Amino acid sequence: MKALYYDSERCVACRNCEVACAMVWKHADTVYQALTAPILPRTRIFLIKEDTANTVLSCRHCEVPPCKEACPTDAIEKLEDGTVVIDDGICIGCRSCTVACPLGVIESDERGQIMIKCDLCKNVGGPACVTACPTNALVYGEFSQIIRERRGKA
Template sequence: MDRVALLIMSEDCMGCHACEVACKQEHGLDVGPRLIQVVERAPLFVPLYCHHCSRAPCQVACPADAISRDDRDIVLIDEEACIGCLACVEACPFGAAQFDEERNVAVKCDLCRERLLDGGEPACARACPTRCIVWGGVKSISERVARRAAARQLMT
């Protein structure tokens, strides 16, 4: 299967936080772990989220081999195997590896894998009103970003 990824074009993020609530709802998470989070630094907004890195620091750091990739390169945590050591939380440069204190396990974005298998889109992308959350094959994301850059230059 083709590799999939997700990218937030942060310039277009207007800080509505809809993605955060959509994600919590989709994953049944309560207050605490935030798999996607938008930090406000008025007038800018900084989205923090999992990039499903090619060489994922969380996977490298995990001493229990609880972090793996599926056939679409989505980086996943096996909660059964997780020993709750926080090594991935420390290793992630994006603050995207989170810890669920209720269950004592690390949690992270699974790119709404189940929704993708059903032909849907990630919950965060579905909610976003500026459509700044793009996902799909890596090549198609690159192409979209390039198209957008070209459109911007034509506008000015």
């Protein structure tokens, strides 16, 4: 199963992951374009800075997603590759998924009409946050392989 892996020891809290995410979702070519848009972009990844360590919150694409179970319109789907996505053509913005999400990473869009969450940048070929991370604190791939590599057993 593929997963987004975060290594807090490598993170330098540069927030490149958040900027890359915002640019993808705002369909902007530059940071300036994203930040000067009429409506500021919403990210689907959140860096939380603490005194002793940093952490990144993003959808974990749960094996059995509680958000999917809570959705009254079946707008949330788990794809074959394990990615959990929201169909914005079906979503009614009721926020049932937000209440059900144990991580609190599902929010309403900029206009408050539909719900949004990380979809691993399906429409741009993979997570932009991973590509933007200068220290490889974020990695996307087969979870078991990533763990073996990080433990030095690859």
